[in-house]
Amino acid sequence: MENSTKNILVAPLNWGLGHATRCIPIIRALEINGYTPIIASDGIALQLLEKEFPHLQTLKLPSYEIEYAKNGGDFKWKLIKNSPKMIDAIFTEKKVVKKWIKEYNLHGIISDNRLGVYSKKIPSVFITHQLNVLSGKTTWISSKLHQHFIKKFAECWVPDIERLPNLTGKLGHLKKNKLNLQYIGPLSRLEKKELPIQYDxxxxxxxxxxxxxxxxxxxxxxxxxxxxxxxxxxxxxxxxxxxxxxxxxxxxxxxxxxxxxxxxxxxxxxxxxxxxxxxxxxxxxxxxxxxxxxxxxxxxxxxxxxxxxxxxxxxxxxxxxxxxxxxxxxxYQGLPKLEKQIHWKQLLILFEGE
CATH class of the missing domain: 3.40.50.2000 (Glycogen Phosphorylase B;)
Incomplete structure (x- = not known):
């Protein structure tokens, strides 16, 4: 089969714009390496990626309907109250993805924090910087739950580095685990340029x-x-x-x-x-x-x-x-500079199997 038809589904969570924007360098890397990304999300995340990649096919996934509390302290309870909607969306995602694998001849999946977007039939990657999900007194259970979902994926890519100094601390580092983790280095769609300062x-x-x-x-x-x-x-x-x-x-x-x-x-x-x-x-x-x-x-x-x-x-x-x-x-001295090149060729080998 020709490389040019290797379709990879890229599916960021619609929660603010962060998950969508950090998928931009991934989508670019897929294109440079001869894959055809198909983008799937909902809401503003999908709109942003449609503006960024007007030439690519986009598909709509069900919304997790994550609502924010007006008062920060109620945030966790709002999430728990909404969790039936979220679980519902995750089940729907799984069904939809199963159908899409055949329909769009998918060779692989890259899911940024969408828990239901994976398949045992094709290589599926989960991207997260939160191996531990902090939730106050319930941190241990939210983290265990998240890790349970991550295990279903062939690999988990953490956009950070493993050693110190790193950017995520205990969020992205576990003392021990059975997950197939790859620390790929920080993901950014931006490049440093020496431009004259225009704004204070x-x-x-x-x-x-x-x-x-x-x-x-x-x-x-x-x-x-x-x-x-x-x-x-x-x-x-x-x-x-x-x-x-x-x-x-x-x-x-x-x-x-x-x-x-x-x-x-x-x-x-x-x-x-x-x-x-x-x-x-x-x-x-x-x-x-x-x-x-x-x-x-x-x-x-x-x-x-x-x-x-x-x-x-x-x-x-x-x-x-x-x-x-x-x-x-x-x-303050500013954030640590992590000089780590992302080795896309090595990472994308996962999708090379027939």
Whole structure:
């Protein structure tokens, strides 16, 4: 069979934009290596990838209907309350994928945190940076459950490195395990470029509603008191790009990968969530950051605290943040630079079997 017909299903979870954006370098690598990616997701994750790869086929998967609590403390209960919907979506995914394997002649699957997108018939890879799923007192059970699902995949790719210094800490590292883990190195769609600094501050928002909107409203007020030029990317994917300027602040609803790459490289520092995809981008571009973790999201809170403790980046809780806090950024050294090339050829050998 010709290599040109090797179709690989790439299926990121629709939870904020992070899972979709970190699949961009994977989709590019598949194309460079002679595979044909087929993209499957739902909601804004799917919209973003359709904008990025208009020439590729896209398919719709059922939504996990992950809703965020208005109050961060209720986040876990909201997830538990919604878990029947999620389990339902996972079962539907399994059925749909079974059908697609025949229909689209799939040679392999790469699932970014979609638990039902796998098959025993073709090589299936799971991508996650959370081998441990932090959930407060229930961490042990959420982690065991997640690992139970990961075991069903042929391989689990962790976008980090195994030794220290690394970016995920206890999220992406287990003391002992029976999983087939590959530490592939951080995934970023962006490249470092030596561009002159145009902005003193870049604000980039992401993550699910309603918390994204709450932070946008708060930061719009705060950036008015900032003494410098600001580029503010809201992270709202809409059909048309909108650009508005108010005094020293330029607002964008969303940007393409190329525009975001330029904006990052042209900014002196970044104010953002401590979502893992953003963390990988910052590390690759060598940018200093200030983090505001999504309230109630244990993983983002853990990462923000870990970077602060390691002297790499400061953070504040959403309710406590004030623009003056940004002066602390210069006291921190920035995230560790992990010089690890991803060996795509080696990784993709998995899909070579007939």
């Amino acid at each position: 501050l870049m604000v980039i928002l992401s993550g699910p509603e309603p918390q994204r909107t709450y932070l946008e409203q708060k930061l719009k007020k705060e950036v008015h008191h900032f003494g410098g030029k600001v580029i503010f990317i809201k992270g709202v994917v809409e059909p048309e790009q909108k650009i508005e300027t108010e005094e020293h602040v330029t607002y964008y609803n969303f940007m393409t990968s190329e525009e975001i790459e330029t904006a990052f490289n042209e900014s002196a520092m970044v104010l953002c969530r401590s979502g893992y995809t953003t963390v990988m981008d910052l590390a690759k571009l060598g940018k200093k950051a200030f983090f505001i973790p999504t309230p109630g999201q244990f993983e983002q809170e853990y990462l923000a605290k870990r970077f602060k403790r390691n002297g790499q980046a400061p953070y504040a809780k959403q309710d406590d943040f004030m623009i003056e806090d940004l002066k602390d950024v210069k006291l």
